[in-house]
Amino acid sequence: SQTIHQWPATLVQPVGSPLSLECTVEGTSNPNLYWYRQAAGRGLQLLFYSVGIGQISSEVPQNLSASRPQDRQFILSSKKLLLSDSGFYLCAWTEGTVKETQYFGPGTRLLVL
Amino acid sequence: GQSLEQPSEVTAVEGAIVQINCTYQTSGFYGLSWYQQHDGGAPTFLSYNGLDGLEETGRFSSFLSRSDSYGYLLLQELQMKDSASYFCAVRDSNYQLIWGAGTKLIIKP
Numbered sequence: 001s002q003t004i005h006q007w008p009a010t011l012v013q014p015v016g017s018p019l020s021l022e023c024t025v026e027g028t029s030n031p032n033l034y035w036y037r038q039a040a041g042r043g044l045q046l047l048f049y050s051v052g053i054g055q056i057s058s059e060v061p062q063n064l065s066a067s068r069p070q071d072r073q074f075i076l077s078s079k080k081l082l083l084s085d086s087g088f089y090l091c092a093w094t095e096g097t098v099k100e101t102q103y104f105g106p107g108t109r110l111l112v113l
Numbered sequence: 114g115q116s117l118e119q120p121s122e123v124t125a126v127e128g129a130i131v132q133i134n135c136t137y138q139t140s141g142f143y144g145l146s147w148y149q150q151h152d153g154g155a156p157t158f159l160s161y162n163g164l165d166g167l168e169e170t171g172r173f174s175s176f177l178s179r180s181d182s183y184g185y186l187l188l189q190e191l192q193m194k195d196s197a198s199y200f201c202a203v204r205d206s207n208y209q210l211i212w213g214a215g216t217k218l219i220i221k222p
Contacts, residue, residue: 043117043200043212044156059209090155101146102210104155 002027006091006105013112019064019078021108023091026072031093033074034102035066038088050074086112115139117213119201124219125191133186133199133216141206145177145184150215151197159186159199188218196220 036044046059048066091105125131144163148156162177174187198215
């Protein structure tokens with residue numbers, strides 16, 4: 001069966017510090033991968049998606065970046081965090097662009113102080 | 114712009130039936146999905162409607178009317194564990210999911 005991992009679960013970082021969040025998927029090949037951010041009490045905002053190694057599409061211009069160095073690995077990064085980067089970061093995967101079900105990882109709760 | 118509208122909060126009694134509505138305005142439409150999210154957890158998939166009509170999965174049903182750009186999630190025989198936030202999401206012309214802000218379902222005994 002497929003599983004998706006995210007770490008860390010919780011992170012407190014000072015403003016201006018770098019960020020690296022990792023997401024890995026097991027049990028599937030060539031998944032589509034997604035990074036979302038969710039503010040408290042709000043819906044999900046798509047940040048990046050990837051259909052393959054090295055292929056990244058950005059939905060929202062900001063100080064975040066994403067990389068996909070391996071088929072089942074998706075990394076979200078920042079060189080300098082802003083207060084507004086605080087939120088719940090969720091990684092998700094699907095089997096293809098037309099597959100309707102997105103499977104989410106447990107999420108990383110980021111607090112920037 | 115693209116938008117999905119759903120009530121911010123709905124309250125119901127245990128054992129009752131509740132309906133959560135969703136109206137959408139998107140560039141392209143390739144189906145309406147519903148997800149459940151418990152506090153502190155990740156969203157989990159509930160149902161999908163690609164065509165007009167009703168889809169039933171156990172106690173949960175979902176309805177779509179594409180001509181009205183409208184859908185709803187119906188939860189029957191409510192249980193306390195159904196207390197959660199429910200999100201509708203539409204797949205747009207870029208095949209990406211556009212999410213509503215979520216409806217918090219409060220269930221009272």
